[in-house]
Amino acid sequence: MxxxxxxxxxxxxxxxxxxxxxxxxxxxxxxxxxxxxxxxxxxxxxxxxxxxxxxxxxxxxxxxxxxxxxxxxxxxxxxxxxxxEALVTIGIKVNVDEVIGVRTDLTTQVLATHRAPLTDHDPDSVVAAIAQVCARLEAPLGPDGGLLAGVGVAVSGDVDTAAGVVRESANMGWTAVDLRALLQDRVGAPVVIENDVRALTITEHMFGVGLGIDSFAIVTIGRGIGAGLHVNGEVVEGVHGVAGEIGHLPLADRDRICACGRRGCVEAVAATPAIVAAISEAHGREVSITEAVQLAHDGDAAATQAFTEAATTIGTAIASLVNLTGPDLVILGGEAVSNFDLFDQNLLGAYREHVFGSAGRCRIVIRPHTFEDWARGAAAAVIRTLAR
Ligand SMILES: [Zn+2]
Incomplete structure (x- = not known):
């Protein structure tokens, strides 16, 4: 800078x-x-x-x-x-198959976007891809990085933001990856590592619904099932860096094994890979997510059952979260909401069945966040470190 x-x-x-x-x-x-x-x-x-x-x-x-x-x-x-334009940030979202980066201004308005594919999850390869995306986004700022205030990186899983370490990410297959240290020398500004759903929650806290609502939650459905909590005007961080892990509530059968290694997690039946695996097993061959969605739309019994079980489990998990924290609003996002017609009836049915008393006044709205929005969350995480 x-x-x-x-x-x-x-x-x-x-x-x-x-x-x-x-x-x-x-x-x-x-x-x-x-x-x-x-x-x-x-x-x-x-x-x-x-x-x-x-x-x-x-x-x-x-x-x-x-x-x-x-x-x-x-x-x-x-x-x-x-x-x-007083300061610039770069926000990065690490997905399993690509790195998505945005350059933003101080209010997280996106000024430029760049993506790089990931061919493997070796931390060195991912760091190289992030550095490449940063270099492209930094180039117009001049050799010293100009007004660049920081680079935020959003990763799924158990992230220790203070230490800059990804303690565990099932999606990436990472344990104790010191991502900030690996990146710090490759980019020209301070690096902030944040859990991806919490990063999304920080954007809503600073620039979205958090301006008008004291308590809300973001629930994301897709490759993972996550939640970000905003209670009484503050983003819930968790003393140990973990909070809102709705995807690992033990609401499914114990014979279902989660990507995290535990039994009976919500993600073990409701995450996209679990839905696809259940349909593939029933058909005795590998089906893609696109085909899984098509089969469900066509009324295929196995696909219908898999999506029904996923939706019911997610609805029960959201009711659990609402019963515990009493938010005014749940924002439902994540890539799977693009097929929300496969979830809505069973999800909302299970939610209404299990939500307790007046907690059920909580509204549920669908917001199809793009991966750019997640990257923007990483930029917001940088801005929040400047001004708290
Ligand atoms: Zn789990």
Whole structure:
């Protein structure tokens, strides 16, 4: 990164709690009047003005004092706004078959995208692919990385963000991979490693539904079944870095073995590979996911049974999560929602059967996140480390 970016990051890291809160409020709700910043942060307007001044001087925030009026003659709204281009981030989503990267501005708006295929899961190969994607996305920023504030990498599984280590990822076949250390010398900025569903939750926390709702959950269905939790305005991290592992709730038969090695996990019947394996076994040959979906649409008995069992198990798991945490909203995403017609009736039926009392007022909405959205989550994870 260049000196300008380093100075901006140093300023953000030096802020005490109240000015930092002012910055995140402007960042996530920009443009916003000083009156509203004051109301949301509980600080006096004088304190807000004092907090905004160094942010304006550093080029992170622009002060449109008096440029708009709130309808009352002589009463300027004094809006302040974030300068999105003040810093740049790169977000990476590691999938089993490819690495997807985005370059974003400070508000996680995507400026460019690049992908690289993965031929194997050896950590060195994956690191090389991530470095290649980063190099392509960094190139327009100049030899020093310009305003690049950091590189976020989202991986499924048990991720120790503080240590930068992927402790366990069944999808990648990884145990104790020190991903940050492997990457740090290959990219020109600090590296943040994050669990992929939590990264998605951080984006919603900072720039999405979290702005209006205190408690929500994201449940993703597809190759894995994951959940990100946002309770009372905060993303639930888990003291040990693990929380919301809905895919490993033991709600399936014990004879079903999960990719994680345990018995009876939700993923053992409801993850896409488990559904495909069950249909393949019934037909005595390998079927693809595309064919599995087609068979289910055609009414094939084995395919219907596999999708029914998956949907019922996911619905029960979502009811369990809602009963435990009482969110206002569950956002259902992940690649399998593109075939949600195969899940909806049984999933919602099992959910309604098991959700308890008023917890059932929780709304469930479908949001088909793209893999770019997941990469954007990794970028949000970087931005959150700058301003908390
Ligand atoms: Zn499991």
């Amino acid at each position: 260049n000196d300008e970016a380093a100075a901006r990051i140093a300023l953000l890291r030096s802020l005490s709690a109240a000015p930092s809160y002012v910055f995140t409020t402007v960042l996530t709700r920009s443009p916003i009047s000083r009156i509203d910043v004051s109301r949301l942060t509980g600080l006096s307007q004088a304190a807000v003005t004092k907090a905004v001044a160094p942010l304006v001087a550093a080029g992170l925030v622009v002060d449109n004092l008096g440029s708009r009026r709130d309808g009352l003659p002589g009463r300027p709204v004094s809006p302040v706004a974030i300068v999105p």
